[in-house]
Amino acid sequence: MTRPRHPGTLNRRHFLAAASAALLPAPALAQTGASDVEVVIIGGGAAGIAAARRIAEAKRSYVLLEASPRLGGRARTEDAFGLRVDLGAGGFARSEGTLAASAQGAGQTLIALPSGRRLFAHGREVRESAYDAFASALGTARRDMLTSVDGGKDIAAAQALANAPPPAKGTPGANGPWAATVAQFLGPLGCGRSLATLSALDLARRDAPPDDTTSPAGIGTLMEGLGAWLNVQKDAPVTLVTHGGRFHSVSVRGQRTPIRARAIVLAVPAPVLAAGAIRFNPGLPARLVTALRAIPAGHLEQVAFLLPGNPLALQPNEAVLTAAGTAPPALLRGRINGSDLHVLTFGDAPARTIAEKGAAAALPLARDWLRANFPTAEAVVSEVVASNWGQDPLVRGALSAALPGQGAQRRVFADTVQNRIFLAGEYVPVSGWGTLGGAWASGEAAATRALRLFGDGPA
Known part of the structure; x- marks a missing residue:
């Protein structure tokens, strides 16, 4: 087996891309070395990087704390067979948020991905009529899930499809020739779980545009470039967050002095929070803990x-x-x-x-x-x-999707926690959950809300 190797020194292309990020305002913490900042961002994935860039642009003091030796979260570019490959997020939708504009503004190269997916059966590409049948079956499945939750009762996605009325003559339905492929596409291949374990409401509400953009250097490399000149502490796992009224105190393993901050952007994967990997004093609200457990990875x-x-x-x-x-x-x-x-x-x-x-x-x-x-x-x-x-203890799985009956829980993540903690990550958006672009947009949104504490932006 070829073992993945961590990136070494920056080559010329990566250096130029990273150097463009130096146009961002220099953070106050890097200048003063103080242990007090205005914002602490916990988690260096797409959401955390986006939040840190937004805070830096506002010229507020901050620090981005990442528990691992590298930025990017589940966007990770590795070496395989002498080539660079993404073993995680491999692309994103240009139309979803500002990730593409941020990357281009930082001098990163983007290329278009082929539109759509090719559909094969028995070793051959299917006919045009089969493409139409699959697309129709996929649309029918989404419509059946929406219909099943119209009365306010959230059930399993598999049950919603099984309960669907018989289709009109000549149209694909729950038992059509592409039904099993659609179920695999929406469940195991889309969310990493079977439809029997997924909320019909959560899945039907999801609006995730297909990936149409990538980086030739790798999405993981792209993320590291976007965070190259931020004020980052790597190998800095947060162990405790203490609420102190107007300030929060953030304890980092191996550092004697906690960091005090007026606001926190919490950009840690939902399953990591649900597992209690970071302690909070006082503890997180019961309503939030329940919501986190309702969307397992x-x-x-x-x-x-x-x-x-x-x-x-x-x-x-x-x-x-x-x-x-x-x-x-x-x-x-x-x-x-x-x-x-x-x-x-x-x-x-x-x-x-x-x-x-x-x-x-x-x-x-x-x-x-x-x-x-x-x-x-x-x-x-x-x-x-x-x-x-x-x-991976810092990730604990793939994207987070709601259990049957728990689809409405995702709205809880829009709430401010303890007056000064703002959640960010792929699990936060109600409709755009589970995507790289959605994670990036959630980080920017959390940072914008945090800045309002300082009078930056509308209340």
């Missing part, structure tokens, strides 16, 4: 491998969905940046197995998927590199 893991010679006849960065069959469901990102590198994303039970057993489980899963869908390519794959989000 799904399981999504990426498996990278080489397919020399383009045996699947794909264009660079194309996405492929295959019809449901005997192999574990997966989504394929093919020919990363025109190379021989491909990435499969597995969800739910297969992803849990990969997280627990690593490449020993990832390799046979990848080969089984290829054997079932593209038999001629299966024999080529002899080595893989896999992610391990489910076992």
Whole structure:
């Protein structure tokens, strides 16, 4: 197995991209070395980076605390087979928030991803009529989930589809030929969990535009570049947040003196908060703890491998969905940046197995998927590199989706906590949850709310 290596020194392209971030105002903490700041941002993923940039632009003192040695959260670019690959977020929607504008303003290069996904069945691309049937079945499933919650009762997404009235003659319904593929696409491949464990309300309310933009250097590298010149402390896990009236005190492992702040942007993954990995004194409101536990993380893991010679006849960065069959469901990102590198994303039970057993489980899963869908390519794959989000204590899984009956809980995350704590992350948006762009936008929104404490912006 090829082990992922952490990025080393910046090359010329990365240096120039990072240097452009120096145009941001220098934070007061970096100038004074003081332990008191106006805003502490906890968590250095997309939401935390976005929040820190917004605070820096307002010329307020701040510090961004990241528990790991690198920024980016679940956006992480690794070395695999001598190439750079994202084993996490691989793109984002340009229309969702200001991430694209922020990246371009920082001198980062962006490229367009191919529109839509290619749909294959039995090793061949389906006909146009099958594309139409799949799109219709997907739309019907969303409509059935919305209809099921019209009366105010939130049920499991699987039950909502099973309870749907028979479709009109000639139209696809819950038992149509693409129903199983739609269920896999919305559940295990979309949220890392089966539809039986997902809230129909939460899933139907989700409005996540498809990814249409990426970075040729990798989304993880993009995130690190956007945070390169922020006032950051890495390897700085927060252990305790104490409410002290007009100030909060933030204790960091290995640092004797807590940091005092007038506001906190809490950009930590929901499952990490739900597990109590950070202590709060006084504790977080019971209503918030209940809401965090109501949106457990799904399981999504990426498996990278080489397919020399383009045996699947794909264009660079194309996405492929295959019809449901005997192999574990997966989504394929093919020919990363025109190379021989491909990435499969597995969800739910297969992803849990990969997280627990690593490449020993990832390799046979990848080969089984290829054997079932593209038999001629299966024999080529002899080595893989896999992610391990489910076992990472700073992440604890993939995106967070609500349990049946708990879809309304997501609105709780808009509340200010203890007057001065503002939540940010992919789990916070009511409709745009579970996306990189949504996480970025939530960080900017949390920072904007924090700045209002200082009279920056409308009350």
